[in-house]
Amino acid sequence: MKSPRRILGAMLVGALVLTPLAASAQTLQLNGAGATFPYPIYSLWFDTYRSVKSGVQINYQAIGSGGGIRQITAQTVDFGGSDAALSDEQLAAAPGELLHIPTVIGSVAVVYNLQGVDTGLKLSPEVLADIYLGKVTRWNDESIAQLNPSVKLPDLAIAVARRSDGSGTTNIFTNYLSEISAEWKEKVGAGTSVAWPVGLGGQGNAGVAGLVRQIPGAIGYVEIAYALQNKMSYAALQNQSGRFVLPSLEATSLAANKPMPEDLRAIIVNTPDPNGYPIAGFTWLLVYKEQEDAKKGQALVDFLWWAVHDGQKLARQLEYAPLPANVVKMVEEKIASITYDGQPLLKR
Numbered sequence: 001m002k003s004p005r006r007i008l009g010a011m012l013v014g015a016l017v018l019t020p021l022a023a024s025a026q027t028l029q030l031n032g033a034g035a036t037f038p039y040p041i042y043s044l045w046f047d048t049y050r051s052v053k054s055g056v057q058i059n060y061q062a063i064g065s066g067g068g069i070r071q072i073t074a075q076t077v078d079f080g081g082s083d084a085a086l087s088d089e090q091l092a093a094a095p096g097e098l099l100h101i102p103t104v105i106g107s108v109a110v111v112y113n114l115q116g117v118d119t120g121l122k123l124s125p126e127v128l129a130d131i132y133l134g135k136v137t138r139w140n141d142e143s144i145a146q147l148n149p150s151v152k153l154p155d156l157a158i159a160v161a162r163r164s165d166g167s168g169t170t171n172i173f174t175n176y177l178s179e180i181s182a183e184w185k186e187k188v189g190a191g192t193s194v195a196w197p198v199g200l201g202g203q204g205n206a207g208v209a210g211l212v213r214q215i216p217g218a219i220g221y222v223e224i225a226y227a228l229q230n231k232m233s234y235a236a237l238q239n240q241s242g243r244f245v246l247p248s249l250e251a252t253s254l255a256a257n258k259p260m261p262e263d264l265r266a267i268i269v270n271t272p273d274p275n276g277y278p279i280a281g282f283t284w285l286l287v288y289k290e291q292e293d294a295k296k297g298q299a300l301v302d303f304l305w306w307a308v309h310d311g312q313k314l315a316r317q318l319e320y321a322p323l324p325a326n327v328v329k330m331v332e333e334k335i336a337s338i339t340y341d342g343q344p345l346l347k348r
Helices: 004-011 039-052 065-073 088-093 125-133 142-147 168-180 182-187 204-214 224-229 249-255 294-308 310-318 325-336
Strands: 028-034 056-062 079-082 098-112 159-163 200-202 218-223 236-238 280-288
Touching (some): 028 294, 039 056, 039 098, 039 224, 039 294, 039 310, 065 168, 098 204, 098 224, 098 249, 098 310, 098 325, 125 159, 125 236, 159 168, 159 204, 168 182, 168 280, 200 204, 204 218, 204 224, 218 224, 280 294, 294 310
Parallel strands (some): 028 056, 028 079, 159 200, 159 218
Antiparallel strands (some): 098 218
8 A cells, every 4th residue: 555644745735636547447437526625544544545446536625615516516427525614505505315424534734924923822712713803913913922922923924724615624713713603603704705804815725824934924724734744844733721832733633522413414513522623623525325326325325434434544644533432323223224116235
């Protein structure tokens, strides 16, 4: 098997689309599209799965959660990828019953480009919201300096970077800002696309990471794997308990330490866990409960079962937290409910 780090390093250079490989006439292809947040782990899974199921090839276009929702709703792909759960209205508008299958848990890192300031700059929820509201505009602002008395902060303008596309990462980030800032909730709110008060837009996680790397004084939000692979500095965020926490795997898992709804559309930002990281979220694969193609449906069910069991063992390599046992059990039940012509496809 290829080195996961080597695979990821090649992926994060900027390519956002997994180009379909040449396939023989006998190869069954599954096509998906959507979130860039899980793109690193999905790429590793799809690459690995070729050796598990040689007759199946899975292609994935990382076009953002908004695109994934549109394409699965239009039935132009076999599965969608999204970090944002569909609303009741979106589910009602779909041509069939859509299931949310959580795959891994990720954390959103707040990255910055400040020469001489390494990972660990402390930011409180209030300061982060004020930066994205355009109220804190320079790095040596007193509100940041008070949190970081030992750090020499430059008299430098803060360049805010955010997503330009419909994005599940944005949905997680803005859900968090709405949880911790009444002003943000009232003026901007949460969603895959919002009316940003300030900032420059980048396409995908890779686009935002690229902006922050290129602009001195920039701040942005990206899935943690993008921060690590691009060797970016990221902040320690103050959680509900007042602790400053970095986005580690352990802290991310603790964010999911809460009861789950039956449909698995859970939001896990602003965790009350004292050691939990506050900007975390599930990412989901969106699949139709009733499949239109028996062979594709069978291949999809087989892959989902592999992903929620064997695939979880690969998650930590790419800084994703595996699903907790209670969620795995719920996902197993969802997969078992997928049918073709009314008959379950899972054979165990």
